[in-house]
Amino acid sequence: MATFKKHIHAMTAYKPPLDGRDPQRHTLLDFNERTIPVSQPVIDALVEYVQSGRLQMYPAYGDIDQLIADYCGVKAEQVMITNGSDQGIDLIIRSSCEAGDQAIIPSPSFAMYHQCAKIENLDIIEPTYTREEGFPLQGVLEAISPKTRVICIANPNNPSGTSLSREAIAQILTAAPHATVLIDECYFEYSGLTVCDWVDQYPNLVITRTFSKTWGVPALRIGLVISCKANIQALLNVRGPYDINQLAIVGIRAALANPEYTQQYVREVMTQSKPMLEAFLASADIPFWPSDANYIWCFPKAHERINQALIAAGILVRPKADANGDIGLRVTLGTLEQTQVLISVMQQALTESEG
Ligand SMILES: Cc1ncc(COP(=O)(O)O)c(C=O)c1O
Known part of the structure; x- marks a missing residue:
């Protein structure tokens, strides 16, 4: 007989999609984590x-x-x-x-x-x-x-x-x-x-x-x-x-x-990677939510194709539905170099989906 409160039994667990994430094989842009190791x-x-x-x-x-x-x-x-x-x-x-x-x-x-x-x-x-x-x-x-x-x-x-x-x-x-x-x-x-x-x-x-x-x-x-x-x-x-x-x-x-290591990373993310990804999304006509954080929620029409291309390139991002059920990709901003690679994979997937 179940002895816990009824509503606790009726709940579902919060299970973030953690399986298979591996910083040696992937660029992890799916959990808004810092993308460089600890100092x-x-x-x-x-x-x-x-x-x-x-x-x-x-x-x-x-x-x-x-x-x-x-x-x-x-x-x-x-x-x-x-x-x-x-x-x-x-x-x-x-x-x-x-x-x-x-x-x-x-x-x-x-x-x-x-x-x-x-x-x-x-x-x-x-x-x-x-x-x-x-x-x-x-x-x-x-x-x-x-x-x-x-x-x-x-x-x-x-x-x-x-x-x-x-x-x-x-x-x-x-x-x-x-x-x-x-x-x-x-x-x-x-x-x-x-x-x-x-x-x-x-x-x-x-x-x-x-x-x-x-x-x-x-x-x-x-x-x-x-x-x-x-x-x-x-x-x-x-x-x-x-x-x-x-x-x-x-x-x-x-x-x-040793705060400099962290401060330097924040500067790189917010003053280099973020404007670069925003400029790319704007130029590619991909709607995105204005963000004050280290991630951007963007809504490319070809979101599935882009996500698959990113996965194939070893880059993990997080598909998330908005209030209308439309799927966007929440992309964590990492280093400048990681953002450049991200953009080039997205660009290529876009070109292929248009072609
Ligand atoms: C808004 C917000 N609050 C809290 C957390 C959880 O952070 P913590 O690792 O400190 O539990 C997250 C993690 O994604 C978050 O996005």
Whole structure:
């Protein structure tokens, strides 16, 4: 007899298409990851830790909150590390909502918001992003009701790359003082957009960030939540004392001590690769969503053919349907060289599909 809650049995698992991905054989432009390996200081720190005979100890995080808070420009008491930002999203939704409450999740967006909202058996309202209008501000404001307990917004959004202004976020925070407004700044280092400086001003503002994307260590699983002190203290009641593994802490310490490697990569992606891919898409008449992140969601008519050509060339991108069911390719931006190869394969597939 099934003993779990009925709605949990009725759910489907979130299973990203990870099978067969291999950085030795593929250029991985399908998960918005960094496309270059971690720096030598990070590798050295990890190897040193593994060899130091300390793996049998439970994790101890030391001053990592302070280091991360300094990096984010907030106070240590306003930061909580998590097992990837996925865990932060889960803890925030769990701590805010009860079954039957309402979650507003502008869509399409990152799948974990839905997954966590479904675990809590919430009613989900999904105002839709559009390529022309971007973030559905009016739709979100109109959807807010006394039953709204959480509003999940990725800024910039995944898969569309759409961002919303600080003014729009302030409007939402003010319109829903009874709801947690989760602003997911997963791609902060690429977009430069943040509302971290508002955590004392808005007690309903909770921000997530991650070391998975720009900092290039998704395998280590470390993210963070930034909010006012009272919210962080409450969330610490829910997070386990060892949920983040020690290697993540070791890796991040080394990465934060050597930020140039990451900063240089961000510059290359945003000032070289991104404009180059945008110019190509515009010249090839391929519609795409304006993006403030390290990926572009584009809608070539011959998307299947292009995707097959990319796979044949060892380049993985992510097909994703928009709200109308039209399939676009979400393409992660990598180094300039990787983007040049990507464009030449796309160009060739286009030429062949026209011929
Ligand atoms: C908007 C957004 N938030 C969060 C995540 C998850 O990041 P993490 O690896 O920190 O769990 C992703 C990953 O794709 C994402 O796109």
